[in-house]
Amino acid sequence: MKSAVITFPGSNCDRDMDVALKKFGFKNKMVWHQDVELPKSDLVVLPGGFSYGDYLRCGSMASKSTIMQSVINFANSGGMVMGICNGFQILVETGLVPGVLLRNKYLEFICKNVFVKINNKNNGYFKNISNDVLELHIAHNEGNYFCTNDQLKEIEDNAQVAINYCDPNGKIEEPFNPNGSIKNIAGIFNKKKNVLGMMPHPERMIDSSLSGEDGSYFFKNLINNLK
């Protein structure tokens, strides 16, 4: 399976994503934001970080990078595109996924482990995964997902909510919402479910010596789904 990770100026989880993808069997290529063409890929990843220093608005300038036109075309033709953290912020700025990401409710950067409930397994990302709840890691300042009531209705009607913040048993309640996201939303799909944006970092949870291993389940399942 072939993957591509885009490096924007200010990306800082690009290497971590490269390490994770390779660990689980992807042939990964790093792609520079000024490149015009994507290499032939089964999965394109927009990594975390502070693209363009988060200036103007998180993800806003990166969404206009040269490479993004190819990424948008790839997504519109059904290609799998995953944005993690800043990558999620870039995805909402392109309009590939609905909504916006606001400053965290308590106005502070948060770095910690969280639990997320998988809300929809009928897609290339979570199909066949045996877990219902994953322990993943978040590290962000602007992860407070927001959208209009109409958008929310549409998102829910189309089963576009990918994951919600929850307790270790999968209970989705306000105390387990780290950043104020509407309905504890931690990640969402586009309508066709080939584009996924999420705040948690599965690439930081890929070995037992790190904060945990649930990221491994995610990647192992992902590559099997793509085969």
Next chain:
Amino acid sequence: MIVNEIIAIDHGLKKDEYKKICELLKRTPNITELGIFSAMWNEHCSYKSSRLHLKKLPTKGKQVIQGPGENAGVVDIGDNDAIVFKIESHNHPSFIEPYQGAATGVGGIMRDVFTMGARPIANLNSIHFGSTQHKKTKNLLRGVVHGIGGYGNCMGVPTIAGQTSFDSSYNGNILVNAMTLGLVKKDKIFYSKAAGLNKPVIYVGSKTGRDGIHGASMASASFDDKIEEKKPTVQVGDPFTEKLLLEACLELMAGDSIIAIQDMGAAGLTSSSIEMASKGNLGIEINLNKVPCRETKMTPYEIMLSESQERMLIVLENGKEEQAKTIFDKWNLDFAIIGKTTKSKKIELYFDSKKVADIPVNTLVENSPMYDRKWKKAKLPKKNKINKNDINNLRIIEVLKKILANPNICSKEWIWQQYDHTVMGDTIQKPGGDSGVVRVHGTNKAVAASVDSSAVYCWAHPLTGGKQVVCESFRNLISVGAKPIAITNCLNFGSPENEENMGEFVECVQGIGEASSYLKFPVVSGNVSFYNQTKDQGIKPTPSIGGVGLINDYTKMITMDFKEVDNVVLVIGKTEGHIDQSLFARVILNEKNGPPPEINLFNEKNNGETLLKLIDDNLIKSAHDISLGGIITALSKMCIKGNKGIKLKKPKYLISEIEYFFAEDQGRYIVEISKKDQKKVLDILNKNAVHYDELGTINENMLFLNEKTKVTIDELKGFNTTWLKQYMSN
């Protein structure tokens, strides 16, 4: 402007120093030259009050590749890998403007590390604030934490450990010390020594603005009522540009075009160019019209003294200019050839085709002032009036609850949760442990680092306090299973012109030297910050020690959380019941007199090395060093982290339970072992003549001494984890 003595004094120079400048130049300096002298000769850059004493520190060792004198120290960790590390202060700017002051402190220390070719892999910090009752404390704490996070998080470097304390002596002068570790291949280390004639001198990074002019001079003076006016001397950081600069520099460093490289830190273009020329015994000629400027009509004086951030000076090989420029263009950074190396051994500056400065390099460096300041030996600690009968009537659990919720003991999660501590995917021990630990990417090795200071001990007895901080750093590394390699120190003191403060400095440095020499734990880099005082009130002497150690097999790393019910818990090291200067004495008894606990370097080394051996033999399940708050505080933290309890029995000593559990005797650790290993462990301890106490066994959820003295771990956790969050939320 014609320079005279009054203008020189306005620049922070002393009358004698101005006289010496005129003698060295054999003429009156012009204003640009005066600015350069004042920047190079201030305390921050010249170490004029400290040099004499710093020379006495041990700086060599088997693993030391580079000691003090470069941008950072370098130690060998085997397999052609080396760790570059240093700690630095940014105290004055952080008090005036906490966000930018702390942020640029972090940015500056990271630049020091990647200037040497190393990719930063971990950040640490040691931050000290005034009393929690003081009106400024909350805002300063919030601003500093946001600033540290804002810069480090954006750079994508994990912040893995730190230390925070509160003491009223910092009410008017907080401390912000930032430390960075970087990883480099031993044969790809870059230095700041220029070499060769007519080599192009290159400026890269951000443009030069008017921010930070005279920052280094500000850092070399005491605060007075007009500090707010000094805001313009605080630099403004841009971590995004620094991230680009990091990647661009490392890309250029992968080739062989760099002769020397130096970041523009304190005193900007002035100190970086002079440093490179001085080390290479060369001259440098710069055309200031070529320097990329952010603002119009900047004068030579402003260009030379600006402390705009995220800038580097490079001496390149001839003919490599285009290749280098391509890299900086790719990263959208300024690149300008601003001068060349010369044989003149002078710093020669041109502006609008006129020579605006002409100074022999040695007058700025070798001939800079050095003072043997007068100092007073510290007074012996006063006897205190602790009445043993009174303290024995106190109830242990009530005291423990107060101590666990004390600002200097309580959980600092509110702080470190705002720092990205997991980016780079190699953090295997996060903040809240004895040391932070990161793997050496792609290997079985891991590097541990901690930062410590004990201002109260140093204040009560500077010599003992100096030794203690080094020992604590040693212990924190050993507690995670790392072999201590070397330290970096950040020496925060009051005015060197005050004999008592200078005495504290001299004796602390002596203590640091004695301990690091005995423990073979040399000092490889550091920084001195004097004038930490408001008006004539100095801070408590606060040397911060950053320690670095190596774990050869990261699967052997130890954490402090209790692991398994029925395991046996031991105290390694002897408990004499030293209560003076303990947190217990200060918080519970309100008693501030008495000497700090003594340091026995033999025991320190023997206990530590024996524990390392036990860890290496896989006999230790968890470990934690005993520091502030004594045995029971350390135990409580191990219980809270592991979500387990302990059934305790106090060993049959002559001292009382209170003394046993709250004393702060040094050289001690708590360890957890399994029952089946007990004999083996005790044999090794006996064979090495290490004193130990059997303290108890681990249970489900209760700290239990007897039916009257017990508490659930959940309750202890509540006391430990809520104080700081509540304090910051209202």
